[in-house]
Amino acid sequence: MTTTTTPTARPAPLDAGRARLQSALTERHARLRPTEQLPAPYVVPLGAADTLGFGCPDPYADARPAANVQLTSRAVLIGPWGGGTGTACGQCLAMRWQRLRSRSEREALELGFAPHGAVHWPVLTDHAVDAVWAAYQAVLPGRRSLPEATAADRALPRVTRVDLVTLATATFPLLPEPLCPACVHEVPDTADAARMELAPAPKPDPDGYRLRSLDSYPLPTAALANPVCGALGSDTWINPASTTTAPVAGTHFVRGYAGLNDVTWSGQANRYATSRTLAHLEGLERYAGTHRRRGASPVVDSYANLAGQALNPADCGFYAPETYAADHLVSPFDPDRAIPWVWGHSLREDRPVLVPARLAHYSAGVEADNFVFECSNGCATGGSLEEAILFGLLELVERDAFLLAWYGRARLTGIDLTTGTTPAVRSMLDRAALHGYDVHAFDTRMDLAVPVVTALAVRRDGGPGTLSFSAAAGFDPAGTVEAALSEVLTYIPHLPYQVAERRSELEAMERDFGKVLHLKDHAQLYGLPSMTRYAAEYLDPVDVLPLEEAFATWQPLRPRTGDLLDDLWLLRARLTDAGYDVIAVDQTTPEQHRMGLHTVSTLVPGLLPLDFGWARQRALTMPRLRTALRAAGRREDDLPEAEIKAAPHPFP
Numbered sequence: 001m002t003t004t005t006t007p008t009a010r011p012a013p014l015d016a017g018r019a020r021l022q023s024a025l026t027e028r029h030a031r032l033r034p035t036e037q038l039p040a041p042y043v044v045p046l047g048a049a050d051t052l053g054f055g056c057p058d059p060y061a062d063a064r065p066a067a068n069v070q071l072t073s074r075a076v077l078i079g080p081w082g083g084g085t086g087t088a089c090g091q092c093l094a095m096r097w098q099r100l101r102s103r104s105e106r107e108a109l110e111l112g113f114a115p116h117g118a119v120h121w122p123v124l125t126d127h128a129v130d131a132v133w134a135a136y137q138a139v140l141p142g143r144r145s146l147p148e149a150t151a152a153d154r155a156l157p158r159v160t161r162v163d164l165v166t167l168a169t170a171t172f173p174l175l176p177e178p179l180c181p182a183c184v185h186e187v188p189d190t191a192d193a194a195r196m197e198l199a200p201a202p203k204p205d206p207d208g209y210r211l212r213s214l215d216s217y218p219l220p221t222a223a224l225a226n227p228v229c230g231a232l233g234s235d236t237w238i239n240p241a242s243t244t245t246a247p248v249a250g251t252h253f254v255r256g257y258a259g260l261n262d263v264t265w266s267g268q269a270n271r272y273a274t275s276r277t278l279a280h281l282e283g284l285e286r287y288a289g290t291h292r293r294r295g296a297s298p299v300v301d302s303y304a305n306l307a308g309q310a311l312n313p314a315d316c317g318f319y320a321p322e323t324y325a326a327d328h329l330v331s332p333f334d335p336d337r338a339i340p341w342v343w344g345h346s347l348r349e350d351r352p353v354l355v356p357a358r359l360a361h362y363s364a365g366v367e368a369d370n371f372v373f374e375c376s377n378g379c380a381t382g383g384s385l386e387e388a389i390l391f392g393l394l395e396l397v398e399r400d401a402f403l404l405a406w407y408g409r410a411r412l413t414g415i416d417l418t419t420g421t422t423p424a425v426r427s428m429l430d431r432a433a434l435h436g437y438d439v440h441a442f443d444t445r446m447d448l449a450v451p452v453v454t455a456l457a458v459r460r461d462g463g464p465g466t467l468s469f470s471a472a473a474g475f476d477p478a479g480t481v482e483a484a485l486s487e488v489l490t491y492i493p494h495l496p497y498q499v500a501e502r503r504s505e506l507e508a509m510e511r512d513f514g515k516v517l518h519l520k521d522h523a524q525l526y527g528l529p530s531m532t533r534y535a536a537e538y539l540d541p542v543d544v545l546p547l548e549e550a551f552a553t554w555q556p557l558r559p560r561t562g563d564l565l566d567d568l569w570l571l572r573a574r575l576t577d578a579g580y581d582v583i584a585v586d587q588t589t590p591e592q593h594r595m596g597l598h599t600v601s602t603l604v605p606g607l608l609p610l611d612f613g614w615a616r617q618r619a620l621t622m623p624r625l626r627t628a629l630r631a632a633g634r635r636e637d638d639l640p641e642a643e644i645k646a647a648p649h650p651f652p
Helices: 015-032 088-098 103-110 126-139 274-291 303-309 321-326 387-409 423-434 477-491 495-501 503-511 518-524 529-539 564-577 588-594 623-631
Strands: 043-047 067-072 073-083 158-163 169-173 246-256 258-270 299-302 341-348 351-356 377-382 413-416 437-443 452-459 466-474 543-544 583-586 600-605
Touching: 015 043, 015 067, 015 126, 043 623, 067 088, 073 088, 073 126, 073 466, 088 103, 103 246, 126 158, 126 169, 169 274, 169 518, 246 274, 258 274, 258 477, 274 377, 274 437, 274 588, 299 303, 299 423, 303 351, 351 583, 377 387, 387 452, 387 466, 387 600, 423 437, 423 477, 452 477, 452 529, 466 477, 466 529, 495 503, 503 518, 503 543
Parallel strands: 043 067, 413 543
Antiparallel strands: 067 073, 073 158, 158 169, 246 258, 299 341, 341 351, 341 583, 377 600, 413 437, 437 452, 452 466, 583 600
């Protein structure tokens, strides 16, 4: 005889622990004297449900914003508490915490899997509960400070972590979460909100292009990188083994249309303190650029319905038809299909314009608008909108020129780095030489006049890591050379090892460029000695000129009025005179706003966009690749199809 039994539902992971901790803390709170005013403890579990809204609904979603104790499998988080400016809630904390989890943990939480785990975990001993209660009593009045933190950190709410294994406590500042559904009530994006009123921007130095010094921004560095609620990641790290720069980097996962992406941010200067500031600024720029974090919902409609007020995505380039046929992650643009749009501002027309959200935020996207993969092209941060727009446009010009030179086989003029250069440049050349590299620089200007410099490091013995490229654009030729060299110097200490580690994989890419899929593939492929045959134009320049002579035609055009707006207007004029619109989308997040920072995504439809993956090269299909070399006076006719270099670009 067979009998069946009805299985009993197992309690959700962490629920038993939550109930035990809530009961114990409530009991201790009830023993307080009336004069000992302390908020009542409110405990929720954290780590057994998705709090970001991707996977299964969070059963504690309604209670979480008011929670002041959150129980994870390893620790108890107390707060948010204190803080002089800005408010944050328990939901803010939960969202920041979840974004710092490992890839496997986030995938488990966010892809809709049912939670499983030890239902009687964590083990909450009496002494562990006593430690949590002691920390709760110490911090919940909210009057304690963070003596080692910056003033910007001390102004924020805080979170105290009690480790349930070691009972160690640590406190971290928490930036309010701009996408928190409890704190932020989304409003529709509007044309009026996107309108930009650009104003004079006095420069400290007529020959400088940054309005403020790096150390003048009130960056809450502890809130940006900490293991509990860091907005940009759990930590930063340095590379003391680097002998060319003093690099600092950090990383975090960002969920985009292709899954979780590892977004790395870094600073590359000659001092670790400077590199750390640059890393935080780059991290903030990428934080703003990956997703819209402004509490505004996009416009959702088809291009056919919006054509009179929207950018035509075709002007920014599409992939070749065979890419759409073979790549399951992309599909052709459909003008009749509703997609999300965000409002930007046309500097040529001085009016708002709708931009596909996928082109403005490079990890945003839905299945309906998967016509292209965008990256951080044209995204920039500055101390004002004017500064951010200028540097965003310079990046577009830099990458456009690099691609024109590469795919168009342009013969370039070298820049003599032994004369008229700064001590910083000479120092970089010496450091490169210690690694066995010679470094060259080239004038890569096309038809837009603004200085663009390509740097190339060549390994003398022809071993792995043979070639390494970088580029920069700017109004100051000497500073542009220095920026390009500084970037290439960050790559050469590691490139030989990266190439040696992946040699067989890279050699397979050399035989079949279709295997070049990712950003790192492009740069590392040209670390193979045999790939130098594709760089003949760089290894044999048409001439080598001193810096001043190379850019002599630029100097009379360069504004020196002391107003950054004049520099921006010059660059706008060069672009619009060439027939292009100039569009800026404000990406500034609430966190950046409080730091005095502005971030924008700039678009110049028609310039060649930088793409990664050989099958996803919009530049190869665009009219400018055929016409720009003639417009620049580099050839007498349009570039024939047969002369386009059929090899992936080496941009890092």
